[in-house]
Amino acid sequence: MAPDPTNGAIADALEELGDLYELDGAIVHRVVAYRTGARAVRDAPVSVAELARSGRATELPGIGRTLQEKIVALAQTGSIPAAEKLRTRIPSGLIQLTRLPGLGPKRARLLHSELGVDSLQSLREAAEAHRLRAVKGLGPKFEETVLDALQRPVEEMERAAARTLLPRALELAETLAGALAERVPDAQVIPAGSLRRQADSVKDIDLVAVTDAPEQLAAAFAELPEIEQASGSTAGARGRTHSGIAVDLRIAAPGQLGNLLQHFTGSGAHNAALREAAVRRGLHVSEYGILDDATGETEHLVSEQEVYARLGLAYIEPELRENRGELQAAVLDAKGRSQLPKLIELADIRGDLHSHTTASDGRASIEEMAQAARDRGYEYLAITDHSASHGFGNAVSPEQLRRQIELVRAANEKVEGIEILAGSEVNILPDGSLDYEDELLAELDWVIASVHTAFAMERSDMTERIVKAIEHPLLDAIGHPTGRKIEQRRPYAVDLEAVFAAAARVGTMLEINGNPDRRDLSDVDARAAVQAGVMLVVDSDAHRPATLANVRWGIATARRGWVRAQDVANSRPLDELRALRKQARK
DNA sequence: GCCGTTTTCGGCCCGACTGTTTTCAGTCG
Numbered sequence: 001m002a003p004d005p006t007n008g009a010i011a012d013a014l015e016e017l018g019d020l021y022e023l024d025g026a027i028v029h030r031v032v033a034y035r036t037g038a039r040a041v042r043d044a045p046v047s048v049a050e051l052a053r054s055g056r057a058t059e060l061p062g063i064g065r066t067l068q069e070k071i072v073a074l075a076q077t078g079s080i081p082a083a084e085k086l087r088t089r090i091p092s093g094l095i096q097l098t099r100l101p102g103l104g105p106k107r108a109r110l111l112h113s114e115l116g117v118d119s120l121q122s123l124r125e126a127a128e129a130h131r132l133r134a135v136k137g138l139g140p141k142f143e144e145t146v147l148d149a150l151q152r153p154v155e156e157m158e159r160a161a162a163r164t165l166l167p168r169a170l171e172l173a174e175t176l177a178g179a180l181a182e183r184v185p186d187a188q189v190i191p192a193g194s195l196r197r198q199a200d201s202v203k204d205i206d207l208v209a210v211t212d213a214p215e216q217l218a219a220a221f222a223e224l225p226e227i228e229q230a231s232g233s234t235a236g237a238r239g240r241t242h243s244g245i246a247v248d249l250r251i252a253a254p255g256q257l258g259n260l261l262q263h264f265t266g267s268g269a270h271n272a273a274l275r276e277a278a279v280r281r282g283l284h285v286s287e288y289g290i291l292d293d294a295t296g297e298t299e300h301l302v303s304e305q306e307v308y309a310r311l312g313l314a315y316i317e318p319e320l321r322e323n324r325g326e327l328q329a330a331v332l333d334a335k336g337r338s339q340l341p342k343l344i345e346l347a348d349i350r351g352d353l354h355s356h357t358t359a360s361d362g363r364a365s366i367e368e369m370a371q372a373a374r375d376r377g378y379e380y381l382a383i384t385d386h387s388a389s390h391g392f393g394n395a396v397s398p399e400q401l402r403r404q405i406e407l408v409r410a411a412n413e414k415v416e417g418i419e420i421l422a423g424s425e426v427n428i429l430p431d432g433s434l435d436y437e438d439e440l441l442a443e444l445d446w447v448i449a450s451v452h453t454a455f456a457m458e459r460s461d462m463t464e465r466i467v468k469a470i471e472h473p474l475l476d477a478i479g480h481p482t483g484r485k486i487e488q489r490r491p492y493a494v495d496l497e498a499v500f501a502a503a504a505r506v507g508t509m510l511e512i513n514g515n516p517d518r519r520d521l522s523d524v525d526a527r528a529a530v531q532a533g534v535m536l537v538v539d540s541d542a543h544r545p546a547t548l549a550n551v552r553w554g555i556a557t558a559r560r561g562w563v564r565a566q567d568v569a570n571s572r573p574l575d576e577l578r579a580l581r582k583q584a585r586k
Numbered sequence: 587g588c589c590g591t592t593t594t595c596g597g598c599c600c601g602a603c604t605g606t607t608t609t610c611a612g613t614c615g
Contacts, residue, residue, distance in 0.1 A: 021587095026587095027587095028598090029597090030587050032588095032598085034587075036588080061588095062587095062589095063588090064587060064588050064589080065587095066588085102612090102613065103613085104612060105612095105613095106611080106612060107612070137605095137606070137611075142605070142606085145604095145605095235602090263601095266615090272600090275600070276599060279597095279599070284599080284600080286599080286601065287601075288600095
């Protein structure tokens with residue numbers, strides 16, 4: 001039997017089917033239903049193919065009976081009959097057409113029926129022969145836009161599609177906001193959009209500003225040294241940085257910051273769902289205010305708290321605004337309470353359980369790392385250098401680890417105000433064993449294990465490998481459990497449901513690694529892990545004192561995953577953390 | 587195609603911008 005399609009593959013298939021229906025002239029709501037469904041599948045933390053087979057995929061918001069049937073067909077036969085049928089009628093090149101700016105499904109359909117255009121190549125030929133302008137509803141300007149888009153080099157298209165990791169984008173946004181506030185002293189400039197939601201990566205930088213001098217602010221934006229090209233008005237300005245990131249600045253009068261910030265924080269899916277629910281209550285939400293059908297009046301609100309309150313909702317933290325159930329959870333009951341979690345905060349973290357020194361590939365000594373951790377206000381720090389088989393010239397032999405344990409004990413005497421734990425980040429070998437003897441592992445205060453080799457294993461083998469490690473009695477936690485690198489490397493194939501079940505059963509913790517390239521577990525995975533009963537740890541994986549601060553990206557991911565402080569072991573004092581170790585629980 | 591503290595049928599977020607238009611359709615975020 002063929003393996004189940006991944007959630008990603010199912011989502012791709014539903015999106016393609018949506019595109020096909022759209023080009024076939026289906027009503028927009030049907031098309032939107034496919035795209036909403038695709039998103040729900042992509043975000044789902046469990047195997048949707050399995051869910052659909054047991055008739056439970058309809059529990060996902062946006063998946064009904066029809067989509068479930070199509071998912072089952074995809075899992076059983078490898079394709080969806082409706083898509084097969086549509087493909088005979090709609091040339092695949094038409095979908096490519098809709099990716100061009102200013103060219104959507106309606107125009108692609110029009111070009112196909114009027115001119116027989118069915119690919120980027122035939123579109124180019126038609127445009128060059130000036131046949132586009134002859135079509136009713138199109139004109140020379142449109143023809144020019146099309147030729148322009150087709151002539152743009154591939155690299156530029158790719159650059160425009162590229163996403164920037166959160167830390168870099170946030171730093172840039174803060175630089176721009178600071179420079180603007182300096183030039184227009186009364187202006188308040190706030191990063192919004194996916195930046196404010198602390199997403200893994202962002203497509204562009206959204207800034208929201210409040211000022212009484214909008215013209216001055218828009219002009220100042222265009223003058224910024226970081227901005228390469230800009231256009232603007234009193235409502236805002238757009239530009240592009242020299243590094244190629246699009247920047248959007250929106251300017252509001254002080255009285256409506258709440259509405260504007262809520263709108264531009266998004267996500268698009270959150271806002272669409274929020275507004276649909278509001279319409280049922282006779283309220284119409286936009287970036288300018290809330291229009292009440294009953295009075296015909298539009299209210300302008302200064303704060304987001306007021307916006308959510310006006311809609312009968314508890315305040316929703318930006319990290320939760322992805323339309324993953326937060327709107328339902330925010331509904332206030334008769335006593336004014338909601339089902340939203342109290343999210344973990346950076347200040348809840350009492351220690352770091354994953355850090356490196358010069359003993360392996362780190363850049364600082366045990367003492368330097370410990371002092372930096374203490375200066376962050378931590379109660380404890382685990383030194384977890386790589387293990388015997390790590391390779392890259394920085395493996396730690398068993399003898400070296402014994403010596404390292406002594407060095408940690410000695411450093412603990414020297415450095416006041418923090419407890420240093422002797423640990424290791426051991427490799428999970430392809431057969432699921434760890435690469436130190438149990439006798440040595442038993443001497444350590446903290447053992448974290450990670451996959452660093454043989455990423456390309458079969459899903460079932462990788463699952464078996466990691467579950468075996470989880471079941472090791474001396475192991476405390478699994479580091480960066482999926483191996484993903486944001487925008488670079490997909491997670492290795494593994495059955496996370498089985499991993500979570502095993503971890504919950506034996507009491508092995510799972511990490512949210514705070515390295516901004518990793519943030520692994522991801523937000524949706526972390527949420528599913530907690531739901532399965534897993535205890536998490538949030539670590540920096542620091543290789544030098546400064547990168548201890550990377551724990552903030554782990555906290556961002558945890559918050560996006562609905563994680564509370566009580567779900568995270570290193571939010572607890574050291575004695576409580578020790579009591580959570582498997583060894584202590586026996 | 588999905589969904590329901592006004593509905594199992596009849597709705598389905600909101601506004602800006604562009605280019606083509608004599609009042610608006612299509613696209614985008």
